Amino acid sequence: MHDELVDHLTRSTALSRGEALRVVQDVLAFFDETTQEFVRRRHRELQAQGLVNAEIFERIEADLKYRAVAPPELTLRQLRRMVYG
Secondary structure (H helix, E strand, C coil), X not given: CCHHHHHHHHHHCCCXXXXXXXXXXXXXXXXXXXXXXXXXXXXXXXXXXXXXXXXXXXXXXXXXXXXXXXXCCCCHHHHHHXXXX
C-alpha cells in the first residue's frame, strides 16, 4: 500500500524503506482522525500547555482550516460541544 510514496521517500531522503513506510503510516494515521477526535486531542494538548479555553478554541478553529480534508466551518460553540458534550 502506498508503494509509490514509499519509493519516492527512499529516493529523496536518507530513509530506509522500512523507515519511509513507518513515516507514511504515521502521517496517514494522523490525518485519519475524525474532526471530533482532532478537536478533543488538540484541546487536551493546548490545555496541558496552560492555555485557557478562549485561546484554545480560537487556535483549534484556525488549525482545522489546514487539515488535509478540512471539515465544514465550525462555530466556537460547536467546538466546545465536541469537547464537553
